[in-house]
Amino acid sequence: MDDIKAALADADPFASWWPFVISGIVFLISTIRMYMGGQVCPNSNLVRDQVIIVTGASGGIGQALCKELVRRSAHVIMACRDLEKGDRARQSIIREISGASVELVPLDLRSFDCVRRFVREVESHHRQVDVLINNAGIIFHPEQRTTDGFEMHLQCNYLGHFLLTQLLLPLLERAPQGRVINVSAHGYTAGKMNIEDPLNVGSWAPGFHARDAFSHSKLAIVLASRALAGRLRKAKSKVTINACSPGLVRGTDHLRYSPIMRALFARALTYPWMWLFMKNPHQGAQTMVRLATDPDLAQVSGEFFNDCEQTDVTELAKDDLLAEKLYKETMKALKLE
Numbered sequence: 001m002d003d004i005k006a007a008l009a010d011a012d013p014f015a016s017w018w019p020f021v022i023s024g025i026v027f028l029i030s031t032i033r034m035y036m037g038g039q040v041c042p043n044s045n046l047v048r049d050q051v052i053i054v055t056g057a058s059g060g061i062g063q064a065l066c067k068e069l070v071r072r073s074a075h076v077i078m079a080c081r082d083l084e085k086g087d088r089a090r091q092s093i094i095r096e097i098s099g100a101s102v103e104l105v106p107l108d109l110r111s112f113d114c115v116r117r118f119v120r121e122v123e124s125h126h127r128q129v130d131v132l133i134n135n136a137g138i139i140f141h142p143e144q145r146t147t148d149g150f151e152m153h154l155q156c157n158y159l160g161h162f163l164l165t166q167l168l169l170p171l172l173e174r175a176p177q178g179r180v181i182n183v184s185a186h187g188y189t190a191g192k193m194n195i196e197d198p199l200n201v202g203s204w205a206p207g208f209h210a211r212d213a214f215s216h217s218k219l220a221i222v223l224a225s226r227a228l229a230g231r232l233r234k235a236k237s238k239v240t241i242n243a244c245s246p247g248l249v250r251g252t253d254h255l256r257y258s259p260i261m262r263a264l265f266a267r268a269l270t271y272p273w274m275w276l277f278m279k280n281p282h283q284g285a286q287t288m289v290r291l292a293t294d295p296d297l298a299q300v301s302g303e304f305f306n307d308c309e310q311t312d313v314t315e316l317a318k319d320d321l322l323a324e325k326l327y328k329e330t331m332k333a334l335k336l337e
Helices: 002-010 013-036 060-071 083-096 112-125 152-174 186-190 210-234 264-277 286-293 320-333
Strands: 051-055 075-080 101-106 131-134 179-183 240-245 304-306 309-311
Touching (some): 051 060, 051 152, 083 101, 101 112, 131 152, 152 179, 152 210, 186 210, 210 320
Parallel strands (some): 075 101, 179 240
């Protein structure tokens, strides 16, 4: 007994409880990752042979989304600006999923002519489109106008997708229940919009800030989705349109223009926290998967979703007068009227 007491007295006290400390840390990290990952799509429905278009499909959320939809037996059209990167993503899906039905079609949202060419290509091979997922987007892009004369965030995030949706509506109408899913972001809540100039064309140059341009474009997505949903209801259309946020997602290349990412030291400090507190692309795609596949949402239109659940929006995003003004100004800017 004296020998045992002496051994305990000489023992390192840390040696007896360090496994519990490590276990506690692992449990805490796992809990944070599980919570920050958000909800998983609550159904496993197949969407056999449905034609689903995903923009921005060459990586990040778009690629993860295509992979999940192909697993559910959809025919996925990957709409990509970078065809080389898009083909690598397509080949990866084909290798991973037996019998994958997926095609690659070029789409550069920076050009309205390219959007129109994309639609003509789809029309030539497909009688209908079941789901259009407007996923592509940019953030923190330097001050720049497109060849069509619009600010880069405005056209890539909003105007290009608006045009694409309008031109594909006839094919969506032919589907048993066509769906449009517009990917916005939590950042829409910081967006500002002048009802006299909802596209912010007159206030673009002086005092430009990429963060404000991004927020404005994402607010425009929410408002225009609401306006189009109202029009479709009045026309007794079966097509629905909803907006959603994927949450904060890492691995999307969206931060390549961010000032923080320019400094090596800042990146080294930031990446571990991004891993801990941000979703991976598969988790970020879950809300879009539900909106595309859940039969319970067949009659839901004009709403906003986050973490696979319908949620409320800000008072500004509910402004029907502003939404109507924005919609009309967008139609005029795109020469659709």
